[in-house]
Amino acid sequence: MIRRALAALCFAAGLGWGLPAQAGWVGAWYMAPQAVPQAADAPPYLRAPWIDDATVREIVRPTIAGTALRLRISNRYGVEPLHLGAVTVGVARGIGAVVPGTLRRVTFGGRSTVVIPPGGAVVSDPVPAPVVARRALAVSLYVPGRVRPRTWHQIAGRVNFLSARGDHSRDASGAAFLHRNTHILWLDGVDVRARHGWAVVAIGDSITDGLRATLNAQQRWPDALSRRLRAAGIDTVAVLNAGISGNRLLHDSACYGQSLEARFARDALDRPGVRAVIVLIGINDINFADMPPRRGLDCDAPHARVSAADLIDGYRRLIAQAHARGVKIYAATLTPAALPATREAVRRQVNAWLRNSGAFDGVADFDAALRDPLRPARLRPQADSGDGIHPSDAGDRMLADAVPLAWFRSAAGR
Structure with a gap:
């Protein structure tokens, strides 16, 4: 009986069911x-x-x-x-x-x-x-x-x-x-056993997922951030990529997964050793209301119109979740996407709030890193992968360079 109970316990440990984290x-x-x-x-x-x-x-x-x-x-x-x-x-x-x-x-x-x-x-x-x-x-x-x-x-x-x-x-x-x-x-x-290690989770949409980054080359901005940290001697921080292409903050999709708000705990806060999260999300929420509906599988459904206030409320709920778990949460401003004027106005309202509200523990200004100085609603040419929305490999490196290294030094010393 004892042997059977021990075997059951070992099997449960392998499945990770109901046991404390090691x-x-x-x-x-x-x-x-x-x-x-x-x-x-x-x-x-x-x-x-x-x-x-x-x-x-x-x-x-x-x-x-x-x-x-x-x-x-x-x-x-x-x-x-x-x-x-x-x-x-x-x-x-x-x-x-x-x-x-x-x-x-x-x-x-x-x-x-x-x-x-x-x-x-x-x-x-x-x-x-x-x-x-x-x-x-x-x-x-x-x-x-x-x-x-x-x-x-x-x-x-x-x-x-x-x-x-x-x-x-x-x-x-x-x-x-x-x-x-x-x-x-x-x-x-x-997972790895690393005595002094900890993790930061980059969570977001296709820009984090690396939709147009060079295949097999590890050029997504979280990859570039990982290399930058190691070059700076910060070698105890894992950078986890929880991006999903097409993802939205507030709505699910048949193709692009649960909303980031719904998956935030599982994909970010539950990761072993997580101390910080960087959030880049919202451009698809702004865009998808105006995508043409499709018969059959409509990846962009629901075509819900979202205001800056709606997104800000969603960000506040993410912040509350993270802080309740003792995790730092940082935001990245929304990057240019050559949007029509009404949608561009929402993006700028959101970015102004991200920069000035003080609600997040810090902000990486991805918009400033990638925008064309002469046409600020558009990506600078060297940062554009060719579709006007997603960064090139060079653009991904610019995003990684816009993340303050002080975030990682302060979290390591907590």
Whole structure:
């Protein structure tokens, strides 16, 4: 009976159910989970690939070093149990390959297999392997049976891999990984054991998610911020990216996930070791009322008109959530998007409040960093990726440079 009870406790620990967080663990990499749209008329880029007795290999870059790691895997939007037949992690190399000798088996409550219930998530047992900041890891999930994922992060910012049939989780070679995609399936976090480490979460929409940043190049502004911190000798801070392209502060979307307000606790405040959050959100709230409605799957619905006062009320609710948890919350001003005059007026009202209200613990002036001095409603040419809305790689570096380093030094000393 005692042995059975201990086994049950170990399994619960692997699942992360109802147990206190272990000291010393810090989120080192994160991607906010989204629901895969289920509409029959969804375009191909909004459809997850079928997994048919195959292995998913996903490449992640922890942003802080540690002496051990653990994986977080989510079936949040699944309607059936997710069966994983094997999970491994190793140092990534080349195209879908792993550095020989670095592959480690990942267990859950001592077991190499795990079943994640619909709506559930698991945290693996600790993997005793050193983690080097920003060195890529390959996480392999063997999925027996035929499954179409319902939980993903649509835009991974890099190429990931799907194997031919079978369990290839222990393959150091990438030869079996014949198929490519640019999504993250099920994997939503890597934690490391870092005694003095802590995390800042960058949360927002496509500008944070890195929609038009160069693929495979880690050029999103949170990536650039992580590099800037390390260059400044601030190497105990992990930068977690919780951006979702198309996301809004106040309204959900069938394609772009729950509103930031609804997901704020899960995707920011619940991250292990979080001490600060940087929020960049609101431009889609301003824009989507004027997007043309579409038959069938309408990613921009609801087409709700939002005022500056509506957004400010939403920001205040985020601030209250963060401060109730003892977490610093910083804002970034909304960047230029070549908006028509009425929408541009809302953006400027919001930015004036962000700069002058003192409601947030600090403000990074992303608008000032990117706006064209001669046409302040537009991005400066070198910061424009080409669509007038999303920054180029150079623009992302400008955003990272606009974040005050004092925020990280003050939080480290608290």
